[in-house]
Amino acid sequence: MFEARLVQGIMLKKVLEATKELIQEANFEVSAAGINLQAMDSSHVSLVALNLRSDGFEHFRCDRNFSMGLNLNNMDKMLKCAGKEDVITIKAEDGGDTVTFLFETPNQERVSEFELKLMDITSENLGIPETEYSATVRMPSGEFQRIVKDLGTIGDTVEIGVSKDGIKFSANGDIGSANVMCRQNTHADKEDEQTLIDMNEPVNLTFALRYLASFTKATALSPAVTIKLSKELPVVVEYKVADFGFVRYYLAPKIEDEEMEGE
């Protein structure tokens, strides 16, 4: 039997907002340690990894490990029916073919039960190696979202460069060009408003803006985003889920030779 009760039910709503655009169907791997999900987007270009640790739940019981195959759009439809203040409980019987989402208002006046059918989904677990990155930038998530959106009106790709001074985003298109420089800033009153650069060596990589735009659907999850960059490695874009998990996105950089061939 599996049962997990989350007082901050809204975090689960935001997790779905953050993932359903990229992933249509996925297996949630449930164990005593928590809930994990890892999936490529439907075009097999980017990867999403979700982790929710069991200690973040008010109550978490998982008698044996299992995979919960779900259509994320249908799951999102049901979670949209939970109120912002609702406590959400996820329940599944061993060997059952449904998962139940229970939504309770804080005063227990309204109790809703939504039952979603499980699916058989073949998934490959990709095993992402832990790496040390050349540059790690932590910046306000709203700022990152805005830059990605703005540059998307100018071009299709963005060049991201990190130097000691800051992180620079550049795009080119038919109507002209744009570059946006965010300077290191450790003096903002709130930690989440700071821009922090941790750099071993300068990096300069190019990415498709449309995938970054999908990643920024996670902006509501956290006021800060962490971006990790290394030459020839996929960028990692990470949003914390409160203090008990994360949503991470991976996207391979565009290789210059490929680009030249394409032109």
Place this chain on the structure above:
Amino acid sequence: MFEARLVQGIMLKKVLEATKELIQEANFEVSAAGINLQAMDSSHVSLVALNLRSDGFEHFRCDRNFSMGLNLNNMDKMLKCAGKEDVITIKAEDGGDTVTFLFETPNQERVSEFELKLMDITSENLGIPETEYSATVRMPSGEFQRIVKDLGTIGDTVEIGVSKDGIKFSANGDIGSANVMCRQNTHADKEDEQTLIDMNEPVNLTFALRYLASFTKATALSPAVTIKLSKELPVVVEYKVADFGFVRYYLAPKIEDEEMEGE
């Protein structure tokens, strides 16, 4: 001559919002007692009844009873031009072919006159018998609207069951099922936030969600909605118009035999 001056002009704007989706054209029956309207929706499935008592108007003069045939979408277009604070006066001459809506800002700086053409509309007055219902539920109108909207993402019909504990809404669909239980709650601070169950015998009836969704366009009219249910009778969904009237919707339940045939 007919002239009716409504200081809370916004209530008239909300009445149109609440009715124009279901009814395209209708006769407003005007008498010294007030304004009445009764009409089937265009698919002849649900019925809308509106009552505005003359004592709710600052000034109400009606020399002789008459029918005012109006296109509700056009009337709504004109009422949308009234400000939220505007005083609205409705005027019609005996035997004229137009009705005039006069909008005055509280300080009289802007005075607008909108003249709408009258129409000849054949209407049957249906005479709704007064009945005692098995169950009457009074609940927050926003809560009802939300449940109807949420269940509409799951299925096409809703089963509404009333017991002593509360009112339960259930729906089924391709992706799964949902049921929402609202418990009796007489302790909310504001009366309008209470959920009150008045039940002679338990009832369990099934309705088409799309009509209920149209009924909830009246949510802005009142913070509370009253739902009256009896076996084999149309449900009544009622919203008060301030303290001088109401909008009531009637919808026949789905009969199980019919449903089974349909399957």
Place this chain on the structure above:
Amino acid sequence: MFEARLVQGIMLKKVLEATKELIQEANFEVSAAGINLQAMDSSHVSLVALNLRSDGFEHFRCDRNFSMGLNLNNMDKMLKCAGKEDVITIKAEDGGDTVTFLFETPNQERVSEFELKLMDITSENLGIPETEYSATVRMPSGEFQRIVKDLGTIGDTVEIGVSKDGIKFSANGDIGSANVMCRQNTHADKEDEQTLIDMNEPVNLTFALRYLASFTKATALSPAVTIKLSKELPVVVEYKVADFGFVRYYLAPKIEDEEMEGE
């Protein structure tokens, strides 16, 4: 070399909002006195004139007069990337083929550079003669916008009449007619909420509502609008740009004979 630094960068964003619907491409004429633009809309019915005086800029340097041909939609796309609080600097090299927009957040943390390609645009400068108008009305710009929008739901043209008492807007259409009277009002607390009539002789002119609707895209620029009317002359609809400029729209009245022919 041309360089102009505007602390209230948002005013430039609003100027583009106010003009890009009517004008697709135009020459910004730059001189030591400031920036001017004058262009007919694409259907050659209305005229837009923009003036931004150099003294409104924190820094303004223009070594020699020149024309800056720009696509206003592309310029607007770039200015939309400036934040509300951003300082905007416009820069162009002599003989260059681009203009650069520099956006700086007040704390200098984010600095963005957008480079837009210049265009060769043939423009005729039309020379608008200064005239004394029969009637000048100053009214809240939001009120004017609202009336234009409301009457647009009733008809295609508006008759504007000014008398000593106020300004009256009338429209007719298939569903009925409307007229809105705004009375002179010199007692409003804030000057911008006053409606002031300055009249030498009564006027009554008819205009196409769709152009007036485009003019009201300038509403965000200023809380007040000034409307100048004379028989057989184009109406002038003017919005101030802070205390250093204006956007003015000109639209010829419909001539009654023409209208009769048209029917």
